[in-house]
Amino acid sequence: MPHIQITMLKGRTIEQKRKIAERITDAMVEDAKTAKEGVIITILEVEREDYAHGGVLMADKK
Amino acid sequence: MPHIQITMLKGRTIEQKRKIAERITDAMVEDAKTAKEGVIITILEVEREDYAHGGVLMADKK
Amino acid sequence: MPHIQITMLKGRTIEQKRKIAERITDAMVEDAKTAKEGVIITILEVEREDYAHGGVLMADKK
Amino acid sequence: MPHIQITMLKGRTIEQKRKIAERITDAMVEDAKTAKEGVIITILEVEREDYAHGGVLMADKK
Amino acid sequence: MPHIQITMLKGRTIEQKRKIAERITDAMVEDAKTAKEGVIITILEVEREDYAHGGVLMADKK
Amino acid sequence: MPHIQITMLKGRTIEQKRKIAERITDAMVEDAKTAKEGVIITILEVEREDYAHGGVLMADKK
Structure with a gap:
C-alpha cells in the first residue's frame, strides 16, 4: 500500500x-509484494527555476 | 506543530x-493536542495525468 | 483519491x-467529495531535534 | 533529474x-529520458499505526 | 546527498x-558535510488558497 | 510561511x-522575504538502505 511521489521537470x-x-x-x-490496487503514484511537475542541483537552478544550467 | 501535505486532483x-x-x-x-497556530496545511493539486492508482493514470480511468 | 502526509513530533x-x-x-x-476507500494517510513522526520553527529546533525550545 | 519518495510499511x-x-x-x-545519475530515491518506512487507508489504521485491519 | 523540498507561496x-x-x-x-553535487532542491509553489495556517487559508487572511 | 522538508542520511x-x-x-x-516565525523545517533521516542514487542504494556504494 505504498505511496510514491515523483518530483520532476515539466x-x-x-x-x-x-x-x-x-x-x-x-x-x-x-518486488515489494504489495497489492496492485494499493499503489498510489503522484507526479509533481516543476519548472526549471524550481529545481536546483549542486546549488544551481536548472534554468541556469548551460 | 504538525505539517499536513494534501495531494489531490485539481x-x-x-x-x-x-x-x-x-x-x-x-x-x-x-486529538493530537497541538496548538492551533502551529498547524500548517499545504495543498498540492495535480492533473488527472499526474495521479495513478493501481498502475493506471486517473486520466485513463473509465 | 487524496494522499495526506502528516509530519509531527513523536x-x-x-x-x-x-x-x-x-x-x-x-x-x-x-468536503472534498472523494471516495472513502481512496483516502490514504501517512504519518511521519520526527524527533524534537528534527523539527524547527522560526530557526530554532524544538529540542532547544524553553 | 527526478526525486522519487516512497512511503511504505516497514x-x-x-x-x-x-x-x-x-x-x-x-x-x-x-521512459522519462532522464540521466541515470540524476535519479534520487528515498524510502520512508512507517509503522502499521502510521498508515491509514479508508479511515482505518493498518494496525487495526483484520 | 540530501533532498530539500520547499513548499511556499507563489x-x-x-x-x-x-x-x-x-x-x-x-x-x-x-554544516551537514555533504557533497555539493549531491544536494537536490525542489520548490513547490502554491496559491494562497492552497496554504493554511491555524485553520485559515492564506487567501482569507486580513 | 514556507515549509522545508529535508531528507538526508542519518x-x-x-x-x-x-x-x-x-x-x-x-x-x-x-531572500524569500518571509516572516521568521513562519518558517517550519522538518528533517527526515533515512538509513543507507533507504536512499538510492543512480539506481544504487547508499548501503551498496563502495
Whole structure:
C-alpha cells in the first residue's frame, strides 16, 4: 500500500507518464509484494527555476 | 506543530478547501493536542495525468 | 483519491492516531467529495531535534 | 533529474529495496529520458499505526 | 546527498530562488558535510488558497 | 510561511541540525522575504538502505 511521489521537470507526455506509472507499480507489486490496487503514484511537475542541483537552478544550467 | 501535505486532483473550490483546512486543523488540535497556530496545511493539486492508482493514470480511468 | 502526509513530533498514542485518521478521512469524503476507500494517510513522526520553527529546533525550545 | 519518495510499511529486506531502486531508476531513465545519475530515491518506512487507508489504521485491519 | 523540498507561496522571482538555492546548498555542504553535487532542491509553489495556517487559508487572511 | 522538508542520511549531530535550521531559516527570511516565525523545517533521516542514487542504494556504494 505504498505511496510514491515523483518530483520532476515539466515536459513529459501523458504516454511517458503512463509507462512510468505502469512500471513503478509493477516493481512495487513484484518486488515489494504489495497489492496492485494499493499503489498510489503522484507526479509533481516543476519548472526549471524550481529545481536546483549542486546549488544551481536548472534554468541556469548551460 | 504538525505539517499536513494534501495531494489531490485539481478541481475543489476555495469553499471546499476552507472547510478541509478547518476540519483537519480542528482534528489536530483536539486529538493530537497541538496548538492551533502551529498547524500548517499545504495543498498540492495535480492533473488527472499526474495521479495513478493501481498502475493506471486517473486520466485513463473509465 | 487524496494522499495526506502528516509530519509531527513523536509521541501520540495509537488511539490519537486512530481518531486523527478517522476525522481527516471524514473531512475529505464530506468536503472534498472523494471516495472513502481512496483516502490514504501517512504519518511521519520526527524527533524534537528534527523539527524547527522560526530557526530554532524544538529540542532547544524553553 | 527526478526525486522519487516512497512511503511504505516497514518490513522489506535490503534485497527488495535494491530491486525496487533499480527498477524505478530504469523506468525513469528509459521512459522519462532522464540521466541515470540524476535519479534520487528515498524510502520512508512507517509503522502499521502510521498508515491509514479508508479511515482505518493498518494496525487495526483484520 | 540530501533532498530539500520547499513548499511556499507563489511569487518569488528567479533571482530570489537562485539565492535560496545557493544558500541552502552552502548550508548543507558546510554544516551537514555533504557533497555539493549531491544536494537536490525542489520548490513547490502554491496559491494562497492552497496554504493554511491555524485553520485559515492564506487567501482569507486580513 | 514556507515549509522545508529535508531528507538526508542519518548521522548528523544536533549541533549540525541546529546550524542547518538557522541558516536555512535566515535564507528564507532574507531572500524569500518571509516572516521568521513562519518558517517550519522538518528533517527526515533515512538509513543507507533507504536512499538510492543512480539506481544504487547508499548501503551498496563502495
